[in-house]
Amino acid sequence: MKTIVIGVIGADVHAVGNKIIEHVLTEHGYNVVNIGVLSTQEDFINAAIETNAKAILVSSLYGHGEMDCKYLRENCEEAGLSKIKLYVGGNIVVGKQDFKEVEQRFKKMGFDRVYPPGTNIEDAITHLREDLGE
């Protein structure tokens, strides 16, 4: 069973989507380690190290995601998690911006998958299967 760390990054307390993600991923056979809301980069990284996670799914709904996610890839590298997949989704930037540009920015920051608002969690599962294997 593959382990996935999920959580809501930064000073963000939106818990509903987080619970839905946990539910759906568990149903699809993943071992979900949910670190919950108000999580720091360090929390994600420490959890991933101890649980030997294959991917980190970062949620952010309050618009400050871009700042909160800065250097997450670099910090993962520093902690020895060089192979880990990083996904991010939600309202991850301030205001209405062209998603294509947003996606490019986050990919440049080292994220493997970037999702706009309103994405079905099933899409992420398709990508997890592609990225991590069955």
Add this chain to the structure above:
Amino acid sequence: MSVHLLVDFGSTYTKLTAVDLEEERIVGTSKAMTTVKTNVLDGFNNALEKLKNANPNMKEITAISACSSAAGGLKMVAIGLVEELTVEAAKRACLGAGALVNLVFSHHLSRKEIKQLKAAEIDIILLAGGTDGGNQECILHNAKKLADAKLNVPIIVAGNKDAQDEIEEIFTKSGDEFYIVDNVMPKLKQLNVKEAKEVIRQIFITKIIEAKGIKKAEEQTGEIIMPTPEAVLIAAELLAKGHEDVEGFGELMVIDIGGATTDVHTIGAGFPKRSEVIFKGLQEPFAKRTVEGDLGMRYSANALVSLVSPYEFKQYSSYEHDISAAAKKRHDNVDYLPESEEEREFDRALARICCDYSMSRHVGQVEVVYTPLGNMYYQTGKDLTDIRYVIGTGGVLINNEDAKEILREVNQKSNKKLELRPSDPEFLIDQKYILSAMGLLGQKYPKLAIKLMKENLE
């Protein structure tokens, strides 16, 4: 006809407490120097003679239970993966079992760290790392390193379940003495130290006691059943929780200031008390013990004064002291007793610092997070604001008229607002020094132990 004798083989003194089981009272207490270097029974017999002389009508002793912190106590090493997670879980298992944690290592053990291990005096190693089903690579690396090091120290393996079989092969091959127990952190942030603690106690009873030359005492005292700090923790837990129809005191704290260390025990969940506070980090043990190796009145006096600037020291004392000279005097002469009022005040200042600093390190802290929905708070560690009783024990406090005034240092402070310290507790002093004895007695007679503690803590 029946007196139950409780013995504590301490680092300096062998202390006896005699309890009359029928009359349900403490008959008497006594102490004599611990004699580990010659024959540990000499000290015991000296203390027993004193006890009998002081209480000539004492009934026959029908049972004896003993604990020990003699010959340096129980020294352990905690090894884990991430510092805030499995390393911390391993450390808490050791502390909860009454050990001193002399060395702590995280991630992959290096050659330098193995050298440190070889140079240190260690009784038991606790090896953790990874949640069940999580990281195996690190604990396997560390197991191999330990096997190669040929340390000849018992190793308790309390890490990722998935790595157990391979670790078993590694240590069987190397001939190390090892014990495989439940993971101290089976799931992220979940603390599970019960089995690890039991095995630590078993090894302590069967091996460590013998290695330290205390085994001989068992000829007369029966089995030495636990390290002294564990007995104190058990007593505190019993007093807090009560037993069956005997009510306990509720959440409480025990603070023990010694010559070398300051121990703090708290019994209580310590969960966040308000909805805008979110708990972070590893789960806290209900009965929690922390030990501060740099906070002590004698052996640690130099280390202690180095923590505070001369300016800060003035907040703890009303005299102008030559701080480093006074500290050195105590460090070099651990039996030192203050003679002048100024020297007594210096000791009180040291005790106040022990209280204040050990509290800062023991209690939980809050941190503000500014969210679009208003201020939220992270809480790490226990919220102890509602602790009802703070009990002082250890020679310094017991023998001090100002013990309760010294203990007041544990309270909430205006300059330490973010620390979740007790707000308005009642202070009690373990005047007869019976806490560890009551932990021992409580193994068989929990109700009586609670009753005696309620009567004798003042």
